[in-house]
Amino acid sequence: xxxxxxxxxxxxxxxxxxxxxxxxxxxxxxxxxxxxxxxxxxxxxxxxxxxxxxxxxxxxxxxxxxxxxxxxxxxxxxxxxxxxxxxxxxxxxxxxxxxxxxxxxxxxxxxxxxxxxxxxxxxxxxxxxxxxxxxxxxxxxxxxxxxxxxxxxxxxxxxxxxxxxxxxxxxxxxxxxxxxxx
Amino acid sequence: xxxxxxxxxxxxxxxxxxxxxxxxxxxxxxxxxxxxxxxxxxxxxxxxxxxxxxxxxxxxxxxxxxxxxxxxxxxxxxxxxxxxxxxxxxxxxxxxxxxxxxxxxxxxxxxxxxxxxxxxxxxxxxxxxxxxxxxxxxxxxxxxxxxxxxxxxxxxxxxxxxxxxxxxxxxxxxxxxxxxxxxxxxxxxxxxxxxxxxxxxxxxxxxxxxxxxxxxxxxxxxxxxxxxxxxxxxxxxxxxxxxxxxxxxxxxxxxxxxxxxxxxxxxxxxxxxxxxxxxxxxxxxxxxxxxxxxxxxxxxxxxxxxxxxxxxxxxxxxxxxxxxxxxxxxxxxxxxxxxxxxxxxxxxxxxxxxxxxxxxxxxxxxxxxxxxxxxxxxxxxxxxxxxxxxxxxxxxxxxxxxxxxxxxxxxxxxxxxxxxxxxxxxxxxxxxxxxxxxxxxxxxxxxxxxxxxxxxxxxxxxxxxxxxxxxxxxxxxxxxxxxxxxxxxxxxxxxxxxxxxxxxxxxxxxxxxxxxxxxxxxxxxxxxxxxxxxxxxxxxxxxxxxxxxxxxxxxxxxxxxxxxxxxxxxxxxxxxxxxxxxxxxxxxxxx
Numbered sequence: 001x002x003x004x005x006x007x008x009x010x011x012x013x014x015x016x017x018x019x020x021x022x023x024x025x026x027x028x029x030x031x032x033x034x035x036x037x038x039x040x041x042x043x044x045x046x047x048x049x050x051x052x053x054x055x056x057x058x059x060x061x062x063x064x065x066x067x068x069x070x071x072x073x074x075x076x077x078x079x080x081x082x083x084x085x086x087x088x089x090x091x092x093x094x095x096x097x098x099x100x101x102x103x104x105x106x107x108x109x110x111x112x113x114x115x116x117x118x119x120x121x122x123x124x125x126x127x128x129x130x131x132x133x134x135x136x137x138x139x140x141x142x143x144x145x146x147x148x149x150x151x152x153x154x155x156x157x158x159x160x161x162x163x164x165x166x167x168x169x170x171x172x173x174x175x176x177x178x179x180x181x182x
Numbered sequence: 183x184x185x186x187x188x189x190x191x192x193x194x195x196x197x198x199x200x201x202x203x204x205x206x207x208x209x210x211x212x213x214x215x216x217x218x219x220x221x222x223x224x225x226x227x228x229x230x231x232x233x234x235x236x237x238x239x240x241x242x243x244x245x246x247x248x249x250x251x252x253x254x255x256x257x258x259x260x261x262x263x264x265x266x267x268x269x270x271x272x273x274x275x276x277x278x279x280x281x282x283x284x285x286x287x288x289x290x291x292x293x294x295x296x297x298x299x300x301x302x303x304x305x306x307x308x309x310x311x312x313x314x315x316x317x318x319x320x321x322x323x324x325x326x327x328x329x330x331x332x333x334x335x336x337x338x339x340x341x342x343x344x345x346x347x348x349x350x351x352x353x354x355x356x357x358x359x360x361x362x363x364x365x366x367x368x369x370x371x372x373x374x375x376x377x378x379x380x381x382x383x384x385x386x387x388x389x390x391x392x393x394x395x396x397x398x399x400x401x402x403x404x405x406x407x408x409x410x411x412x413x414x415x416x417x418x419x420x421x422x423x424x425x426x427x428x429x430x431x432x433x434x435x436x437x438x439x440x441x442x443x444x445x446x447x448x449x450x451x452x453x454x455x456x457x458x459x460x461x462x463x464x465x466x467x468x469x470x471x472x473x474x475x476x477x478x479x480x481x482x483x484x485x486x487x488x489x490x491x492x493x494x495x496x497x498x499x500x501x502x503x504x505x506x507x508x509x510x511x512x513x514x515x516x517x518x519x520x521x522x523x524x525x526x527x528x529x530x531x532x533x534x535x536x537x538x539x540x541x542x543x544x545x546x547x548x549x550x551x552x553x554x555x556x557x558x559x560x561x562x563x564x565x566x567x568x569x570x571x572x573x574x575x576x577x578x579x580x581x582x583x584x585x586x587x588x589x590x591x592x593x594x595x596x597x598x599x600x601x602x603x604x605x606x607x608x609x610x611x612x613x614x615x616x617x618x619x620x621x622x623x624x625x626x627x628x629x630x631x632x633x634x635x636x637x638x639x640x641x642x643x644x645x646x647x648x649x650x651x652x653x654x655x656x657x658x659x660x661x662x663x664x665x666x667x668x669x670x671x672x673x674x675x676x677x678x679x680x681x682x683x684x685x686x687x688x689x690x691x692x693x694x695x696x697x698x699x700x701x702x703x704x705x706x707x708x709x710x711x712x713x714x715x716x717x718x719x720x721x722x723x724x725x726x727x728x729x730x731x732x733x734x735x736x737x738x739x740x741x742x743x744x745x746x747x748x749x750x751x752x753x754x755x756x757x758x759x760x761x762x763x764x765x766x767x768x769x770x771x772x773x
Contacts, residue, residue: 026231029312035319036372037312041233051224064227072229131288155318159292163312166294170311171232174304 009150012081013160023047026069027164066093082147103134108158132157289317293336299518310344334528347499351522354481354701367398375447382452384428445472454478458493482694533711547594586719609663615683625666636661641668679708
């Protein structure tokens, strides 16, 4: 990754798509302060084996979103974002491994999780940013408050997740086309 | 039995019976249980990833000043002294902290940029797909509009942005200019393009400059003009991001525009139907301009036949269309390159356009003159035999159409009688009307009967310097209820949306021209419904022409099946001969 200090401010958006047919696919989109794409990292679809499903049990989702996929994508990213926004609470576990703070965008997460309340995420602080509420680890809240001032022109925090999902769909279509052509 | 010893049990014995007590100790020996461990080793999940960088979005971006004087984006700054071109180029970076625009409410609809079908590389497709929706850029530094655009206009921008070959063929009045300028602006600010050449008819140059100053005031724009050295400087200046040239100028400056060192990232042709004829010199020059992207803007992509599109596509993407291609194939091949919307499709709030066909009978005087002229004319045409040309037929058609307007001997006119009756109502209700005719002579003949309604005129005999004043007076003077125009002078470039009535005193050859005329009144900002009265004399050449044009509208509808477009095609040579059951050589004419 390049240092984010001298480069223009960048912000990351991370989500993982799960599909019965293709498996789990992670995407990390890095935008500049105006919301334009700088970088997109995504995984190929991951299909955990039956053994993974049995042994990880209920923690499989946590492991995939909050560890395996997220760590890989963040390590591959060449632009260091000032903040990584996610729409799945499991991704907040990445906070320890990521080079920058993680933030849960409540409005984006509520589609699947229902209302995000304070007691669901003890130890997390609520901050308003770009018209949305985000939750960040209390110990990094001050850092995030300063960071978001550099990203004040960012128009929206929820729609970039839609872009990631569309891009993942496009990438999968291309793979399918390539396979059928081969 | 235990260990081979048989013990007899006394069934009658009690618990205290000594016989139940074991006499000696026994060892019980069993095999130990040997559990077997089956190790299940979880292979680490194999996760492969791919990454795409989009340096275009971040670096090497041209910076222009926005409305608030802040640099729009990126590191570099350009500006130009554009010699009063109407552009507002600036230079230098501001030291003030960037102002954060007030946050806008979240839009209900998001307009995303979709990659065109001919973009196949995944990284290129993703670059477009991952761009922010246009609604989120509106109001930002990158897309700061003076007015909120209509949703269909954002669709138009999203259509143009990723395309290297595109036709924006919206009906007149829907804002093709604004859509093109806004997309140019986005492309320049994002660093996708750096040099743009816009070619338009000469009378529209000032309009483009005005529109640039409204929609993209920070973009350095210059109209190529002046002395030869000045023009040479303008052609080569890298500081002029957008150069505007008129079609006629291309001929004069062909050496400059076709210089091997000259390359444009984007070339746009306004009124692109000008190059439908591939053999004309303008068409040949524009096709030779070195360029990366090619766009065409036209409200009438097909004027005479689908082959008009072939000429335009020879500029956009040579080889996509071929002459004599079947229409379904043309429609298929152009679908991804062409966007056409009509007002009916996109402007839900637009007041309706009501057509009223006034099918009238010739007065007895007109009828007598007409019959004589037609029968004699046809005989003359037949006598010409091999010398018969399209021009001869045209002359007869025009003579008959003029009789349909006014009887040359007596001045009798069924159309004028009807028009006066209608104008009574228009004037009484305080409304204003536009009357179109093909001939200024017809306007002269209408004048005496219409003067009491307060008439103004706008046609080829009105000097250019007076025309602006005529329009202003028509707009502001409540006593002026009617303006009489010729199709040639009045069908383009005028905004008369305060008029609720349009009369087509005679019909033009080409419905596209009629549509342009009608759209002077029926356009964005129209005060209410617009009633269009099309005057047609039954049993005459006018009716025969209308019938042929109706059939051609059906052809147009097939070509632009999605657009529900009004007919926009003229008469071919064969069809004109056919009006009098005459045979002529094959080939098309420009109507």
